[in-house]
Amino acid sequence: MPRSTPTTPTTRPDATPEVAKGVATGLIITVLGLCGTLVSLQQTLVLPLLPDFPEILDTTTDNASWLITITLLTGAVGTPIVSRLADMFGKRLMLLVCLGSVIVGSALGAVSETLVPVIIARGLTGIGTALVPVGISIMRDHLPSEKVGSGVALMSATLGIGGAVGMPVAGVIYQNFDWQMLFLVSGGFAVLMFVLVLVVVPESTVRTRGRFDYVGALLLSAALTSFLLAVSKAGSWGWFDRLTISLVILAALILAAWVPWELRQGQPLVDIRTSMRRTVLLTNAASILIGLAMFANFLTSAQQVQMPPETGYGFGLSVIETGLVLLPQGILMVAMSPVAAWLIRIYGPRAMLMAGAITIAVGFVLRAFLHSSVLEVMIAAGISSLGTALAFAAMPTLIMRSVPITETASANGLNTLLRALGTSSASALVAALFAAMAMDDMPTVPRFEAYQLIFWIGAAAALLGALIAAFIVRPQRVAAEAEVPGQVHAAERHELKQPEAENEVVVGGVITDESDRPIRQAVVTVLQPDGRHVDWGRTDNMGRYTLALPQSGRYLVVVSADGWGPMSGLEDLGDADLDQIRMNRRLLLTGHITDDGEPLGDVMLSLIRHSGEYVATKHADADGGYEIGLPPPGRYVLTVVDHATGRTRSRAVQIGSTSSTLDLDIVTGIPRTRPRPTETTPVR
Template identity: 85%
Template sequence: MTRSATTPRPDAAPETAKTVSTGLIIVVLAFCGTLVSLQQTLVLPLLPDFPNILNTSSENASWLVTITLLTGAVGTPIVSRLADMFGKRLMLVVCLVSVIIGSALGSISDSLMLVIVARGLTGIGTSLVPVGISIMRDHLPSDRVGSGVALMSATLGIGGAVGMPLAGVIYQNFDWQALFLVSGGFAVVMLVLVMLVVPESTVKTKGRFDYTGAVLLSIALTCFLLAVSKAGTWGFMDRKTVSLLVIAALVLCAWVPLQLRQGQPLVDIRTSLRRTVLLTNTASVLIGLAMFANFLTSAQQVQMPAETGYGFGLSVIETGLVMLPSGILMVAMSPVAAWLIRVHGPRIVLIGGAVVMALGFVLRAFLHGSVLEVMVASGITSLGTALAFAAMPTLIMRSVPITETASANGLNTLVRALGTSSASAMVAAIFAAMSMDGMPAVPRWEAYQLVFWIGAAASLIGALIAAFIARPQTIAEALRVPGEVVATERHEVKRPEAENEVVVGGVVTDERDRPIKQAVVTVLQTDGRHVDWGRTDNAGRYTLALPSAGRYLVVVSADGWGPMSGLEDLGDADLDQIRMNRRLLLTGHITDHGDPLPQVMLSLIRHSGEYVATTHADTEGGYEIGLPPPGRYVLTVVDHPTGRTRSRAVQIGSTSATLDLDIVTGIPRPRRQPTEDVPVR
């Protein structure tokens, strides 16, 4: 078993707190989030002019937005996984360097291809958000984690609001390439601040990077996002669109089984299928769709000509100023969102945020007589977005192993990106299908109303999905951030402050020292409160993060094995190799008219037909088969000398079982054997 060096947390280590202000860490990471949203919106006002600037077509110019979406979506899960493995600050630096190189290239390029490459490099910066949120969990005092996560989520809104008027001002007074100089300069400042302010985390999961999984996921995401983003231009039933979607589906069908077989997958499918993680990510797609639909329709509605009956003919700069209050509101709501999460829990805040978003969309369908009405209705939707976006990372981090927070947040960021890209395609398709007569570039008001009702429906469905997220019921299920006041269904409980967060690791094997993969090792406080958990890889290795050295309850479980538990002193001394020594078995005797029938063959298959195991009885007719996962099975006995066979249905549970069977009468006599916990050592 290996163990990393002890890492002090800032809320308990005076020397660290004196060196780096936790408030400064929050500000620096929040500005990283602002940089991400700024990169995504900075070129939007110039899209109509880029065909003339770069001497190309409008379709080719749209790649300046598409490529950023693609590289951001593809890079996020990869960078997030690397952050968990090799260091979160290191990957922040990598992302910022990529933005700087892309900005420098864009500032000196005047050809379409080079500018597309430049925008692709800047798109890698999207990973700054999930990695930054994970750094907050590792380094901030426990009472500041919620407010830090909420603020970083909110900066996505203000960056988008500032990007449009800023781009307009720069373009009107300077050359278009100055846009890249401004974003690159911002990235340089952030790189310096990250190097000076943000400490490196030692909460790492060493191992082998899943290159095959990364390549397959990149192909699938590229095909899917390319089809979605270009469907408005190509057509949803175009051969290219359909082909890309089919390729994405086929690659995903190969990728998912690969991830399930990998000991250290790029994306832990098993963890992602846990109830809270799965439902949060599903709701994130819908809420991401609603958020971006609100942003797109707000910006376009106020720019539409007044002759349309609903537009106000505002310029790009005026449009940005109109949207700026919504971005500021999102930032102002961040401490409120953090407080609500502490008091009521992230599940309630996610539901409430989604409901507020739906209310904002309903108001948008009726309030459109003035710019102020549009601002108010759009602002209410943005307020709900701030609440929902603050709650989602919190739910994710409290439902995954501590050593996998970056990759889990990366997946959540990815699914939100899928929602935003779907919103862009949806809005484009609706506006194109419901344009005014003789004005194909101008949608009718009914098109906006349809988008508003779709946004309201998506928000409400997201709230409904969030309602099924598991609620904490007991202290043992209380949330995991040390020192935080946690809302449960019955009362609040304050977790003890962590003094020295440490990372411990070990290996789980059988009696013959063969590794047991996909075993689950869980650590709890001695009073039953949950600390962390981890799943072993194909070599039987696991990694856990603990708030401090001390005595903990360790529980180990694996399919086909009896669970083990024990009280262990962790953090100051190595944890011995955990040997699981009680294999769960299906056993029994085969008889012939009551007499033992030796050497017969037995085969076990699932009720649905999948093969499980084959064995032979001993000289006394006895047999044993490793207990498969619970379910319905068929046990078949074959006596080759006489050609006789007999099959019986078997219902397997989670404990060892005995089934005696007579090959002539076929009478089964099942017996259940109780199991006991065995100490870890």
């Protein structure tokens, strides 16, 4: 592996004695956790004012609902974009950008008196949603391994306490001050967080090189906007309205174009191949269902206790009283965060994701039967909140364990986006069922049967999420020679992708063939000499890759690519980038073409996929021999054409991951396949 141009390795900026101390670590966790609280406050701070906004802004109820819809849209669209930019240009930088957007939006809302400027203000504050996945990725980069789990759990839990605190705070402010004071409080909190992030949180230099995928961002934004707009406005437009259906179809068509585009990009906005890895795919699928269950629990709790006593199930609480009833749920989630982190360390994130989802389902089942007092509602809803704390703490851990270190922000951003899709679906579901199952004498009040149906749907969604999580692959743990009480096991460190040392080193290189042509989508994996996993990366269209190492030292490097023999070697990494790795053993499909046993030369061979896609066309030599670069494993059809006589012969071919020899007779059509043994070429 040549190193023609040594470069200075990039080290973590937090590699200082101060960061190693608990005080600095605690400050980072606290600041990032407060950022999560700010995000949830943006969602709930205006909810108590929603019935009054039509009068305040001199508009219709439908128009006023855009104050909620626009935040949902900008948060969903901005999260994957900001998360990808964080991986490319710096995570603290994008935290400050998000906080700046919240500050500008809050300032605009505080001075606005008409609908459009307030909608724009709410849209700007919605971009703050990306604070959560970016903050979680910062924790992975800067916290000691034993603190990452508790930090992630706390940040996930702050979403609950922020939502619970937002309603009573908003009610008190609205009763005693002007409505614009809500934006001033939100903006002041954001200014405080901006200063704290600037002072406390160090910048991470674990970054992905390359260019931003503008087309992918545009397509994904259009698809998300179309889908979320249809879901959020279906209640007022109608689920079978022409506009609703058109937007859903438009979203599907755009996604159908977006996925192939992302697969062709060397540096995509969302790495589809990584997202399709079993652990990532199943975690994200479970996230949608658990997000739906979580928000259904929050919405029904808040509305049930506010319903008038005449309904037979309501308690007639005010907005402030409702917030105080919900507050214990948020406090419970925060108190549960260190317990969740400890359980994840002991039993693993997969088991805790399942346990959390099952606990949510138990809470919903209890809610269907316990509803005679406010205390019963609080207890049943609190059990679901406990499950939410467990599940939300486990999801980022599973994601970070399964993606390259340099892509943790974008991967967590996608997970956050999918959770948001679940919450928006829950909001639409609750609104639709409440409207369809209203009381005869009170058309705006749902019957309790609507609540019970939502409880059973929420329980079913949570259980389905647990079932999906059961299929997540269990990590293979590396046996430790000795265990020291209180230390993080080597396998735990591997699962969290957390460095063992403080000086994290970022290295990169390029993968080419022997003619120096880049090989795209090659996979470079780095292991410790004893076999423990460190990091992995995939090359872009220029053959470039980036890896993050815990420190300079000797590592096992393994390189693989479709159609090429794998390479490996023990390398000293960290003193310079891996300038270039040349893959020198092309895997081939070879053989001879015969005519009733006699060599048949100069015939054409065409290889296509079994599904019809073209792969390659070659010509045999004078002796009938041929070579075709081995395509990805799968089913293919090899066709021989003898233009001199007009004869053809086609045969199905099953291609594996090693070179194979296939001889074919154009008369008898009898193929003879001889697979070659697998070889591993040294890197050097």
